[in-house]
């Protein structure tokens with residue numbers, strides 16, 4: 001796969017699924033802008049892994065939950081790079097808790113990072129894609145955005161929202177040759193899922209027909225496909241990569 005012409009921004013591209021996406025896109029030839037918010041070392045390590053393999057990468061810090069920070073950082077990136085042709089909206093957080101005790105602060109933070117962050121980032125990037133008359137945007141949703149999950153109302157609402165956002169954007173931007181899709185991962189082995197208790201992890205594993213957790217690289221493969229010309233007739237879709245969990 002040759003993505004030499006592409007400049008890809010991966011939000012939350014420093015760890016976990018985002019890191020795997022950054023590395024896969026970088027190895028395929030794209031110049032990768034690795035976004036992070038707090039862990040600069042992890043971001044540098046990810047960029048280093050790409051350059052070590054002969055690719056092009058740099059890091060960029062902004063909080064996708066902060067509208068002004070996101071807009072300013074992307075404006076600056078577009079001044080420097082002239083275009084961003086692939087956007088992976090991956091940055092996300094969980095704040096789990098039962099509905100009756102769930103705080104509005106947590107709701108706002110989960111929605112601001114996972115859903116509004118993807119909207120604001122897309123809005124800032126799309127201008128350059130419209131000028132180029134091409135681009136691919138991939139929202140990292142989740143299987144629970146389709147199935148729901150007890151204790152994750154805010155997270156599931158945000159992830160379901162990303163699917164609606166992907167479809168609306170796909171319809172709105174198709175005439176400009178900009179494709180917008182979502183990837184819905186199942187239970188993937190990252191820092192995010194390591195936060196779950198052993199009992200929670202066991203219960204989830206039992207619900208996965210393929211009988212194991214997914215690897216971040218398996219999500220990156222789906223992202224790579226959606227970023228590449230191999231999927232040039234695919235838009236407005238949700239690609240579920242979950243070991244059969246949600247079927």
Ligand SMILES: NC(=O)c1ccc[n+]([C@@H]2O[C@H](COP(=O)([O-])OP(=O)(O)OC[C@H]3O[C@@H](n4cnc5c(N)ncnc54)[C@H](OP(=O)(O)O)[C@@H]3O)[C@@H](O)[C@H]2O)c1
Pocket residue numbers: 011012013014015016017018035036037038039040042062063064065090091092093113140141142143184185186187188189190191192193
């Ligand atoms: N793991 C799973 O099983 C799973 C399943 C379905 C969907 N997903 C989704 O996949 C995405 C990645 O998950 P993951 O498991 O790889 O998570 P992770 O290991 O916790 O990594 C999260 C990444 O997002 C960045 N980030 C967090 N908040 C941010 C913010 N406000 N602004 C910019 N970057 C931010 C982090 O940067 P710092 O290191 O700087 O904090 C880090 O690079 C998320 O959207 C998640 O909801 C994950």
